[in-house]
Amino acid sequence: MSRPGGRSVIAYRRRPTPLHAARATLAAAYGAALASAALIVSHPLLLAALGCAVLSAGAAAGVGGELVRAARRTVIPMLALTVLVNVLVSRGGLTVIARLGDWGVLGQVNVTLEAALYGLVLGLRLLVVSLACLLVVCTANPDELLHAFRRISPRSALTATLTTRLIPVLGADARRLAEAQRCRPDGGARGASGRLAVLRATVSGALERSLDVAAVLEMRGYGAAGRTRAARPPRSRHDLSFAAAALGLVGLALLARLSPAGAFTPYPLIGMALSPATVALAVLVPAIALAPFADRRGIEL
Amino acid sequence: MSVLSFEGVSYRYPGAAADSLSEVTLAIEPGEFCVLTGLSGSGKSTLLRAAAGLVPHFHGGTFAGRVSVGGLDTRTSGPAEIGALAGTVLQDPETQVVMSTVRAELSLAVENRGLAPGAIARAVEETALALGIAGLLDRATGELSGGELQRVALAAALVARPRLVLLDEPTSQLDPVAGDELIWQLRRLNQESDTAVLLIEHRLERCLAAADRVVAIDGGRIACDRDPGGFLEWAGAERPELQTPGARLLGLLGIEPPPAGVKQARAALRRSGLLDAEHRAAVPAPPPRTRRGPFRRRGAGEPALELRGVWHELRDGPAILRGVELTVKPGEAVVLMGRNGAGKSTLLRHGAGLLEPTRGTVRTSGRVGLLMQNPGDYFLHERVAEEATPAALERVGLTALADRHPRDLSGGERQRLALAIVLGGDRPAALLALDEPTRGMDRAAKGRLAAWLRRRAEEGMAVLLATHDVEFAAEFAARAVLLAEGRVIADGPIAELLAGGWYFATETARILDGAGAALLPAEGAALLRPRREPAAAPELIAGAGS
Numbered sequence: 001m002s003r004p005g006g007r008s009v010i011a012y013r014r015r016p017t018p019l020h021a022a023r024a025t026l027a028a029a030y031g032a033a034l035a036s037a038a039l040i041v042s043h044p045l046l047l048a049a050l051g052c053a054v055l056s057a058g059a060a061a062g063v064g065g066e067l068v069r070a071a072r073r074t075v076i077p078m079l080a081l082t083v084l085v086n087v088l089v090s091r092g093g094l095t096v097i098a099r100l101g102d103w104g105v106l107g108q109v110n111v112t113l114e115a116a117l118y119g120l121v122l123g124l125r126l127l128v129v130s131l132a133c134l135l136v137v138c139t140a141n142p143d144e145l146l147h148a149f150r151r152i153s154p155r156s157a158l159t160a161t162l163t164t165r166l167i168p169v170l171g172a173d174a175r176r177l178a179e180a181q182r183c184r185p186d187g188g189a190r191g192a193s194g195r196l197a198v199l200r201a202t203v204s205g206a207l208e209r210s211l212d213v214a215a216v217l218e219m220r221g222y223g224a225a226g227r228t229r230a231a232r233p234p235r236s237r238h239d240l241s242f243a244a245a246a247l248g249l250v251g252l253a254l255l256a257r258l259s260p261a262g263a264f265t266p267y268p269l270i271g272m273a274l275s276p277a278t279v280a281l282a283v284l285v286p287a288i289a290l291a292p293f294a295d296r297r298g299i300e301l
Numbered sequence: 302m303s304v305l306s307f308e309g310v311s312y313r314y315p316g317a318a319a320d321s322l323s324e325v326t327l328a329i330e331p332g333e334f335c336v337l338t339g340l341s342g343s344g345k346s347t348l349l350r351a352a353a354g355l356v357p358h359f360h361g362g363t364f365a366g367r368v369s370v371g372g373l374d375t376r377t378s379g380p381a382e383i384g385a386l387a388g389t390v391l392q393d394p395e396t397q398v399v400m401s402t403v404r405a406e407l408s409l410a411v412e413n414r415g416l417a418p419g420a421i422a423r424a425v426e427e428t429a430l431a432l433g434i435a436g437l438l439d440r441a442t443g444e445l446s447g448g449e450l451q452r453v454a455l456a457a458a459l460v461a462r463p464r465l466v467l468l469d470e471p472t473s474q475l476d477p478v479a480g481d482e483l484i485w486q487l488r489r490l491n492q493e494s495d496t497a498v499l500l501i502e503h504r505l506e507r508c509l510a511a512a513d514r515v516v517a518i519d520g521g522r523i524a525c526d527r528d529p530g531g532f533l534e535w536a537g538a539e540r541p542e543l544q545t546p547g548a549r550l551l552g553l554l555g556i557e558p559p560p561a562g563v564k565q566a567r568a569a570l571r572r573s574g575l576l577d578a579e580h581r582a583a584v585p586a587p588p589p590r591t592r593r594g595p596f597r598r599r600g601a602g603e604p605a606l607e608l609r610g611v612w613h614e615l616r617d618g619p620a621i622l623r624g625v626e627l628t629v630k631p632g633e634a635v636v637l638m639g640r641n642g643a644g645k646s647t648l649l650r651h652g653a654g655l656l657e658p659t660r661g662t663v664r665t666s667g668r669v670g671l672l673m674q675n676p677g678d679y680f681l682h683e684r685v686a687e688e689a690t691p692a693a694l695e696r697v698g699l700t701a702l703a704d705r706h707p708r709d710l711s712g713g714e715r716q717r718l719a720l721a722i723v724l725g726g727d728r729p730a731a732l733l734a735l736d737e738p739t740r741g742m743d744r745a746a747k748g749r750l751a752a753w754l755r756r757r758a759e760e761g762m763a764v765l766l767a768t769h770d771v772e773f774a775a776e777f778a779a780r781a782v783l784l785a786e787g788r789v790i791a792d793g794p795i796a797e798l799l800a801g802g803w804y805f806a807t808e809t810a811r812i813l814d815g816a817g818a819a820l821l822p823a824e825g826a827a828l829l830r831p832r833r834e835p836a837a838a839p840e841l842i843a844g845a846g847s
Contacts, residue, residue, distance in 0.1 A: 011443055012401060143405035172395065179655050180678035183671045185726025197681040204708075205677075212396035215359050219384040220399070220457065221413035 012142055016299045018292055019061040022238040024144035026246070030057075031136035033246035034289065037253035038128035043264040043272065044117070046256055047124040049282040053249075053289035054131040060293040063138040067131050075130045079123035086119030087111050092267030093118075118266035144233055158222060173205050241292035248288040256281050302372065303328040304465045304497045305352055305387070310366035311521075312347060312356055321347040323521040325366070331464065332495040334488065336502055336512040336529075338543060340743045341712055344521040345501045346392075349467050351375065352499065354383035371464055385414055387465040388458030392473060392741065394450035403429075403445075403453050404438045410461045428460040432486055447474045448641035455483070459490065465497045466490070472507065473740050476640040476769045477804040484508045503743055504770070506545040506808040509533075510562030517543060533559035542745040546772060546808040546822050553826035566812040575829050603666045604628045605732040605763035606652050611661035613647050613787070621647045623787040624661065629732065629765050631666070634758040636774040636795065637767040638805055639784035645767035646673075648784070649734045652765065667731030674737045676719035680707040685718060693725035694718075697753075713746045732763040739770045751777040775799055775807045775820035796820060 014020055019027055034057070038050050058067040088103075093112025100109040149157040177198065181187075256262030261277035305328070312322040321344045329335055339345050350356045354375045357364040368375040371386035388410075391397055400406040407425040416424065429435040434452050437445065445453065451474055458466060466487070472480035488511040491498050502508050509515065515532035517525040517540065525535045536543040537552055537559060544552070547566040548559035556573055560566035570576045606629040613622040622644045629635050637645045650656045651663050653671035672679075682688050686703035694700050697717040702710065707718055716738060724730050733754075739747050747770070754777055758764045768774050774781065774795065781798040783791040783805065791798055796818035800810040809825040810818075819825040 011441060013441060014439065142401045146400075176673065176675065177678050179650070180673060180675075181681075182655060183653060183673070183723055184679065185668065185670075185723070185728070201678075201681060209396055211359075212391070212393065213399060215355055215380070216391070216397045217399055218359070218380045219353060219355070219389050220410045221381045221384045222399075222409070 012138060012140065014141075015062040017061045017139075018238045018295055018299075019057070019139045019242065021236045022242045022292075023233050023236060024140040024142075025148050026239050026242045027140040028136050028145060030242045030246045030292075031132045031140070033249045034135070035129045035132035037249045037285070038125050038132065040250070040253035041256050041262055042121060042125075043256065043262045043278065044121050044124065045272075045274070045278060045282045046253075046262060046285060047121060047128060049285040050128045050289075051124060051131070053286040054128055054135060056286055057289055057293070058131070058135050058138070060290060061135070061139050063135065066138055067134055070134050071127065071131060075127050078130075079127050082123040082126060083116065083119035086122060087115050090115035090118065090267075094268045095270075114266050114268065114270055117270055121264070121266065147233075158217070170202075170206055170209065173209065174202060177202060177205070238292060238295065241295060245288055245292050249285070252281065252284060252288060303369070304331050304333075304371055305329040305499065306367075306369045307348075307351070308367045308369075310351060310364075310368055312351060312365070313363045314347075315361045317362070319521075321521050322351065325518075325521070325523055327516065327523060327526070329465065329497050329499055331497055332491065333514060334491045334498045334500070334512050335514045335516060336500050336505065336508055337516050337518065338502065338505060339518040339524070340540075340542065341741065341746060343518045345518055346469050347521075348518060349389075349469050349499065349501060352465075352467050353387060353389040354378065354380035381413075384410075384463075385461065386463055387467055388461065388463040389467045390451075390454050390458045390469065390471050392469050392471075394447055394454050394474065397454040398442045398445075398450055398457070401442055402438075403434065403440055403442060403456075406442060406453055406457050407438075407460045410457055414461050424460050424462070428456045431490070432456045432459070433482075446642045448476065448479045451475060452479075452483070455486075459496075462494070463496065465499065468498070468500045470501050470503065470741065472502065472504070474641075474737075474769075476643075477771060478640060480504075480507055480769070481804065484511055487511070503741070504772070505543065506547060506562075506772070509545060510564070512561075529561035530558050533561065542743060547812055549822035550809050550812060550825045553822055554829055563808065563811045566808075570812070570829075602631055604664070605631050605633075605666050606669070606765065607662075607664040608648070608651065609662045609664075611648075611651055611663060612659045613644070613651065613656060614659045620659075621787050622651070622658070625784075625787070625789055627782060627789060627792070629763045631731065631763050632758055632761045633780060634755065634764045634778045635766070635780045635782060636778040637765065637782050637784060638769070638771070638774065638798075643784040644787040645784055646736050647787075649736050649765065649767055652732065652734050665731060668726070668728050669732045669734060670720075670723035670730040671734045672716070672719050672723050672736065672738060674740060676715040677708065679719045679722045680715075682707065685710070688718060689721035689725045693721040696724065697721045712741060713749075716750070730762060732765060733757060735764070735766045737768055738766065739768060739773050744772075747773045748776065771799055771805060771807050772821075 019030070034050065034054050038047060041047060041050070055064060055067060058064040088106060088109055090112070093114030095113040096110045097113050097116070098111040100111060103109045146157050146160060149160060181198065259277070261273055261275055261281055263271070263273045265271035307325045307327040310322055310325040311320050313320045325348065337345050337348065347356060350360065351368050352370060354370070356362070358379050370383050373382060373386065375383060398406055400409055404425060407428060408421055411421045411424050425438070429438050432452055432455060434456055437449060437453065442450070442453065451471055455471060472483055475483060484507055487498050487500065490496050500508060509529045512529050515525070515527060515529055516523060517532065517535070524539070525532055527535060533544065533548045537548060547563065551559055551566060551569055556569050560569055567576060606627070608625050608627040611622050611625045612620060614620045625648060637648060639645055647656065649671060651658060652665065653669045655671070680688060683706060684703065685694065685699060685705050685707055688707055691700070694703060697720050699714065699717055699721060702714065707715065710718060724733065738750060742750070751773060754764050754766070766777065778795045780793065781795040782789055783798060799806050799820050800815040800818040803811065807820045809822050810820050813819055813825055813828070817828040819828050
């Protein structure tokens with residue numbers, strides 16, 4: 001049985017925080033900077049610092065609970081899978097910590113410390129990137145983002161509008177289909193053919209739905225000549241601080257990548273810088289990420 | 302110049318064997334409030350889509366004739382250009398709201414027309430105030446209920462101040478209160494701004510009093526195009542399925558002309574001496590409460606469904622059910638009623654075991670077959686015969702269609718197939734639960750469904766049905782349960798519940814002010830006929846609603 005609930009918790013909702021007060025494009029840029037930094041650096045300590053920074057930024061933006069729940073449900077299982085796959089398929093490490101014998105297609109499987117640590121680094125990177133994307137979803141007003149995109153590329157914005165609208169609609173459809181299958185006396189679709197039948201029903205439903213949404217958009221004049229003249233969102237004093245933080249995070253990540261302080265070599269033996277400069281970088285990452293949240297003037301508790 | 306005109310329009314969908322519209326000629330004048338009606342599949346929605354420019358631009362197919370909207374020919378102007386003159390609201394609110402907040406949704410249509418920012422802000426505020434959704438402006442559209450979404454879709458269609466509004470059953474998902482409010486909001490808009498309205502509606506009793514004109518369509522052709530009174534006369538003679546309950550009541554009493562609403566019906570009854578000086582129906586003593594058939598509440602026995610103190614609470618949200626106590630016995634026919642968001646669908650899901658209560662217990666004596674709002678969700682296979690057992694198909698009368706594709710069936714046939722699926726299996730269902738089964742159905746189809754469900758109840762199956770359709774509820778059920786804010790606020794014989802209310806009441810009950818607990822035209826006529834034929838009249842009393 002499913003627990004009471006039903007509505008998706010990962011969605012934008014206006015909250016009284018500095019990140020929500022910034023323009024959507026800058027909130028998105030801030031999240032993108034956190035994700036980019038995670039893709040640039042590979043030192044485990046710096047990735048861990050970035051993970052702390054994203055979660056702390058989420059908490060400061062009032063969406064920490066959403067991020068933790070999403071991480072628990074999807075990201076952490078993916079992290080575990082990444083570590084497991086790397087441990088089983090990587091042949092680069094020299095420090096064997098377990099011999100698992102002959103695994104047929106995979107051959108002789110030896111678990112090495114290097115493969116385990118590098119799997120963890122990859123998983124951590126995935127975790128930070130996913131959480132940064134979720135932070136953008138929860139804090140950047142999607143309508144404001146679409147407005148910004150429409151000025152640059154109307155067709156891309158139309159596609160994005162259709163997609164963003166269809167995702168929750170299809171999510172609701174999928175929940176309904178799943179419930180309907182559970183109402184069948186035989187318990188619904190089972191096995192590969194059953195799953196295929198459900199997939200076919202979902203896809204045909206998605207096509208019908210997308211036609212309906214497209215018809216409505218067309219009737220509302222979306223894409224017609226002489227389109228939007230809506231006012232740009234007002235500037236906020238938080239815009240500058242989040243833009244500076246985004247630039248600072250990317251700059252710091254590049255510095256870590258290029259300097260010996262951020263060096264990390266996983267194979268054949270682990271080589272990892274652990275100097276005062278590394279620690280300083282690890283402290284600076286969350287400090288820069290969280291600095292814009294210090295300005296809470298006008299937010300009443 | 303007409304705001305909308307059809308000149309000899311014929312249309313056939315791609316791959317269809319027959320025309321959906323045939324030689325349709327019709328003109329809607331500025332400021333007219335026109336109701337478009339007809340049986341299911343008669344071509345109403347196609348006509349509306351042709352007026353919006355979706356036919357033929359969006360659907361393709363074969364198109365002949367000319368449709369003109371405010372002087373724009375739909376053959377040369379697409380839906381986006383037509384949309385500047387005509388706002389359209391389709392049936393499913395889920396797919397009509399495209400932005401993530403209500404304010405952005407309302408802004409979209411006016412932004413696309415190139416209005417200045419100040420004008421956009423004013424249009425959004427005024428439209429929201431006019432439709433009573435100002436409180437929703439900053440809400441996320443993903444959090445809105447079906448009724449709220451429908452209002453937002455209507456506001457989005459009206460915000461650009463169109464000269465014509467096209468609506469395809471906008472009240473089909475609304476409770477009686479919200480449905481009536483929507484119709485009168487449309488009437489106010491029509492009167493105050495001269496906006497023409499073309500409204501498709503099956504529940505004519507809800508909107509005829511507001512209409513200037515009724516167009517009935519049959520087999521893709523215009524069958525009747527008259528004022529409401531003239532339409533009701535035509536329906537009485539040609540299409541009794543399209544008559545309103547009030548018209549049928551007065552028709553059974555031999556009173557002419559048929560009334561377009563409760564006010565006219567009561568005036569006619571007063572003239573005929575069937576309403577007393579206090580405007581109450583002078584009727585004989587009500588018949589016994591057992592009159593509603595053998596499928597009334599049965600005696601002792603294990604309940605088919607028992608809910609004890611059931612709570613359903615959302616994380617970071619309100620409680621949907623608050624300590625619900627409900628028992629349904631075998632053979633009982635029960636309707637669940639209440640406003641949108643009262644908790645009806647959630648209660649049915651608990652009954653079927655799809656949800657787990659936060660507190661309380663749910664017990665059933667056997668399997669529960671739940672038919673949700675969209676029968677298509679149950680279909681997985683390519684042939685009807687693969688979806689359900691032969692016995693189940695025979696029970697719903699679909700044996701002859703066993704080789705058809707489920708998605709090629711009509712709306713009513715789809716519903717019967719879904720019923721065959723949920724009632725199939727080795728173990729017979731102890732309870733059949735249905736969620737809004739009459740959405741988009743015409744009166745004839747509703748009558749057939751009510752009869753089929755009554756037979757199941759007579760066979761001993763408990764039937765629990767959530768609906769906003771009070772006329773259908775009166776036709777089918779023996780007992781009604783009224784939910785509000787997740788609580789059961791009334792539970793008793795349907796005659797008592799639906800005769801005493803105003804919104805949750807049939808048109809017959811409203812005309813008779815609850816007298817004699819009559820809910821259906823035949824019951825009302827049976828009560829009043831002795832008064833019209835004094836020789837046969839027993840003792841007269843004041844109305845039972847007093």
